[in-house]
Amino acid sequence: MTAKVRRRLRRVGSAAARAPEILTRLRAAYPDARCALDYRDAYQLLAATILSAQCTDARVNLVTPVLFAKYPTPATLARARPATVEEIIKSTGFFRNKTRSLIGMAQGLVAEFGGIVPRTMDQLRRLPGVGRKTANVVLGNAFGINEGITVDTHVTRLSRRLGLTREDDPVKIERDLMPLFPPEHWGLLSHLLIFHGRQICVARRPRCAECVLSDLCPSSAV
Numbered sequence: 426m427t428a429k430v431r432r433r434l435r436r437v438g439s440a441a442a443r444a445p446e447i448l449t450r451l452r453a454a455y456p457d458a459r460c461a462l463d464y465r466d467a468y469q470l471l472a473a474t475i476l477s478a479q480c481t482d483a484r485v486n487l488v489t490p491v492l493f494a495k496y497p498t499p500a501t502l503a504r505a506r507p508a509t510v511e512e513i514i515k516s517t518g519f520f521r522n523k524t525r526s527l528i529g530m531a532q533g534l535v536a537e538f539g540g541i542v543p544r545t546m547d548q549l550r551r552l553p554g555v556g557r558k559t560a561n562v563v564l565g566n567a568f569g570i571n572e573g574i575t576v577d578t579h580v581t582r583l584s585r586r587l588g589l590t591r592e593d594d595p596v597k598i599e600r601d602l603m604p605l606f607p608p609e610h611w612g613l614l615s616h617l618l619i620f621h622g623r624q625i626c627v628a629r630r631p632r633c634a635e636c637v638l639s640d641l642c643p644s645s646a647v
């Protein structure tokens with residue numbers, strides 16, 4: 426953190442004091458913020474989230490209809506030939522690892538949970554390819570359970586620019602964010618930060634002049 430940002434941080438106030446207003450303004454700016462992955466149930470969301478690593482949601486949404494038409498249930502995906510899955514998901518990148526995770530996840534669901542996606546962080550994380558971020562996405566969006574905050578590249582960048590954390594590690598960032606926002610809004614918060622990160626607080630040249638948070642942000646260029 427630069428001296429300039431530290432000075433601005435003193436001026437805008439503590440993260441705890443600014444967090445409620447940040448949430449209020451983002452909710453007003455993005456009333457339709459939601460998960461951008463297409464899915465019909467928890468199984469589909471779990472698979473789509475695994476595919477979304479290092480890939481755009483739009484690209485994943487092009488691939489998943491084909492994947493789910495061929496493998497509509499965990500039981501069918503658990504028996505899939507890896508080469509066939511690889512061919513379907515190739516355009517999402519890292520397709521060999523993702524194929525291993527998808528089939529392993531489906532086999533884990535069948536073997537350990539009767540083919541039903543579990544509803545706890547610990548159980549979800551026992552599945553191959555499922556880390557805390559993926560589990561948070563599934564719990565928050567498929568089940569409405571706010572056990573944590575999904576921290577992706579946008580949430581990381583915005584949290585740091587907004588002076589809500591100084592950490593780089595997603596787990597530590599999540600730990601810093603959780604006390605700042607009410608648990609019932611944790612799922613929504615991720616979507617709001619992702620929307621804002623895609624539209625205004627973009628990676629290269631944030632559009633601070635158009636940002637509804639500029640007076641609350643220690644990194645603002647205006």
Ligand code: SF4
Nearest residue numbers: 626631633636642645
């Ligand atoms: S003021 Fe600029 S850096 Fe801060 S959140 Fe807005 S766009 Fe991002």
